[in-house]
Amino acid sequence: MIRFENVTKVYAGQERPALDSVNLEITKGEFVFLVGKSGSGKSTFLRLILREERPTSGIIHVAGKDLGSLANHKVPELRRQVGTVFQDFRLLPNKTISENIAFSLHVLGYSQKEINREVPEMLELVGLEDKGDRLPSEISGGEQQRVAIARAYVTKPPIIIADEPTGNLDPELSVGIMKLLDRINREGTTVLMATHDSGIVDQMRKRVIELDGGHVIRDQVRGVYGYTG
Amino acid sequence: MRAGFLFKEVRIGLRRNLTMTFAVVVTVAISLSLLGIGLLSNAQVNAMKDYWYDKIEVSVFLCGTLSESPTCANGVVTPDQRAAIKTDLEALPVVQSVFYESQTEAFTRFKERFKNSAIAQNVTADQLPESFRVKLKDPTQFDVVVSAFSGRPGVDIVQDQRTILEKFFKLLDVLRNGALLVGLFSVLTAALLISNTLRIAAFNRRRETGVMKLVGASSWSIQLPFLLEGVFSAVLGWVFATGLLSGLKYVVDQKVAPLLTFTKFFAWDQVWTSSAILLGVGLFVSILASLITLRRYLKV
Numbered sequence: 001m002i003r004f005e006n007v008t009k010v011y012a013g014q015e016r017p018a019l020d021s022v023n024l025e026i027t028k029g030e031f032v033f034l035v036g037k038s039g040s041g042k043s044t045f046l047r048l049i050l051r052e053e054r055p056t057s058g059i060i061h062v063a064g065k066d067l068g069s070l071a072n073h074k075v076p077e078l079r080r081q082v083g084t085v086f087q088d089f090r091l092l093p094n095k096t097i098s099e100n101i102a103f104s105l106h107v108l109g110y111s112q113k114e115i116n117r118e119v120p121e122m123l124e125l126v127g128l129e130d131k132g133d134r135l136p137s138e139i140s141g142g143e144q145q146r147v148a149i150a151r152a153y154v155t156k157p158p159i160i161i162a163d164e165p166t167g168n169l170d171p172e173l174s175v176g177i178m179k180l181l182d183r184i185n186r187e188g189t190t191v192l193m194a195t196h197d198s199g200i201v202d203q204m205r206k207r208v209i210e211l212d213g214g215h216v217i218r219d220q221v222r223g224v225y226g227y228t229g
Numbered sequence: 230m231r232a233g234f235l236f237k238e239v240r241i242g243l244r245r246n247l248t249m250t251f252a253v254v255v256t257v258a259i260s261l262s263l264l265g266i267g268l269l270s271n272a273q274v275n276a277m278k279d280y281w282y283d284k285i286e287v288s289v290f291l292c293g294t295l296s297e298s299p300t301c302a303n304g305v306v307t308p309d310q311r312a313a314i315k316t317d318l319e320a321l322p323v324v325q326s327v328f329y330e331s332q333t334e335a336f337t338r339f340k341e342r343f344k345n346s347a348i349a350q351n352v353t354a355d356q357l358p359e360s361f362r363v364k365l366k367d368p369t370q371f372d373v374v375v376s377a378f379s380g381r382p383g384v385d386i387v388q389d390q391r392t393i394l395e396k397f398f399k400l401l402d403v404l405r406n407g408a409l410l411v412g413l414f415s416v417l418t419a420a421l422l423i424s425n426t427l428r429i430a431a432f433n434r435r436r437e438t439g440v441m442k443l444v445g446a447s448s449w450s451i452q453l454p455f456l457l458e459g460v461f462s463a464v465l466g467w468v469f470a471t472g473l474l475s476g477l478k479y480v481v482d483q484k485v486a487p488l489l490t491f492t493k494f495f496a497w498d499q500v501w502t503s504s505a506i507l508l509g510v511g512l513f514v515s516i517l518a519s520l521i522t523l524r525r526y527l528k529v
């Protein structure tokens with residue numbers, strides 16, 4: 001699903017590479033935590049997958065596409081394969097919950113009939129069936145993040161990338177988010193989640209990739225947050 | 230993106246930016262009107278040229294008692310010369326008709342024109358030259374007549390009324406060019422305003438466009454609502470501009486035409502043609518300004 005071959009990224013004006021000769025593969029249906037301190041290269045890693053940045057050298061494959069040879073106008077196609085969730089939710093404040101979820105479908109040209117079918121289904125999946133008509137400001141942070149996940153998942157992309165999705169949430173709300181991501185993963189979606197939240201990583205016991213100074217220093221199948229050896 | 234959703238987004242966009250939308254519509258209306266007035270003044274100048282050039286004649290004055298040119302050294306034109314000149318004039322292919330004005334007729338016309346002036350008292354018929362009034366098929370072919378008849382015995386001078394009118398039309402041409410230039414500049418201003426408005430709109434809606442990019446909307450579908458907002462404002466401005474030009478035509482017909490009977494005025498046809506040109510200009514300018522702006526501010 002995601003393959004990095006010898007990927008190095010050096011930002012203009014910087015000497016130290018943000019990512020240094022990274023080799024790794026994430027296969028279909030995996031759930032992967034990406035951990036590491038600030039500045040370890042996590043964000044660069046995610047940005048490369050979304051082709052918001054291009055690598056200085058090396059080859060990246062995402063969802064069967066070689067990003068090196070992907071033309072600019074094909075980038076939207078790549079992004080349709082990758083659902084994204086952020087720490088700050090990024091919901092549209094003047095649209096209701098339902099409209100926020102429907103927005104993805106609208107801009108991608110789904111018919112009203114499909115939208116009428118998919119949106120309630122998603123609301124149910126994230127447990128907000130009764131709040132579809134609320135505005136984002138009228139629901140809690142945890143609920144907003146569930147809406148964001150619903151929006152990312154409503155088009156059923158093969159990959160979901162979550163960048164610190166629990167970063168703004170209390171631990172008890174975080175559990176709900178993790179259950180949701182786990183459920184989506186069980187339906188066959190590859191999930192890649194960057195996080196600082198050690199509690200969650202330790203609890204889930206999923207594959208953990210740790211970055212430090214642009215290098216992969218750990219890649220454990222059933223890892224925990226801190227390195228235990 | 231479906232049309233229903235697209236138009237809903239456009240409507241929201243226009244409403245959310247209502248004051249700017251209003252400013253764009255008014256600016257486009259004014260600038261297209263100015264350009265339209267330029268186009269109509271062009272039509273008006275052409276209408277006047279048609280009208281006057283159609284009326285003007287070449288006058289071939291024959292030698293009379295007061296003629297001083299060298300070709301009249303042998304005195305007043307002889308009947309033979311007069312007959313020959315008439316035959317030759319009528320034989321010219323550029324000539325449409327030839328009308329002979331005798332001294333008596335010239336005198337009658339002279340008295341008519343200066344009837345309130347003392348000058349008419351002091352002139353007698355034999356002082357006025359007889360002439361051929363020549364109407365040309367194409368008034369610009371005046372030179373043919375001049376070269377054929379100037380210097381011919383019995384001909385005093387060949388005079389074209391066109392040379393007098395031309396000075397007047399040169400002045401009108403300058404005014405027309407000025408009007409067109411003002412119109413073009415104001416259209417340019419409108420284009421800049423559209424561009425800036427869309428830049429603000431793109432900034433105001435960066436959340437929406439950000440989400441659109443995130444879920445993989447093509448850059449075309451991200452730009453389309455903005456483009457349509459620009460085009461909508463331009464078209465609305467054009468409607469007002471057309472209304473204004475029609476109003477102008479109405480006023481000209483009702484108030485100006487009855488007072489100025491010495492010329493024709495531009496027709497409704499020309500109002501519609503100008504309006505069609507303005508629509509083309511409005512669409513072209515708004516689409517171009519939008520695309521350039523959006524390419525810069527809505528990069529995927």
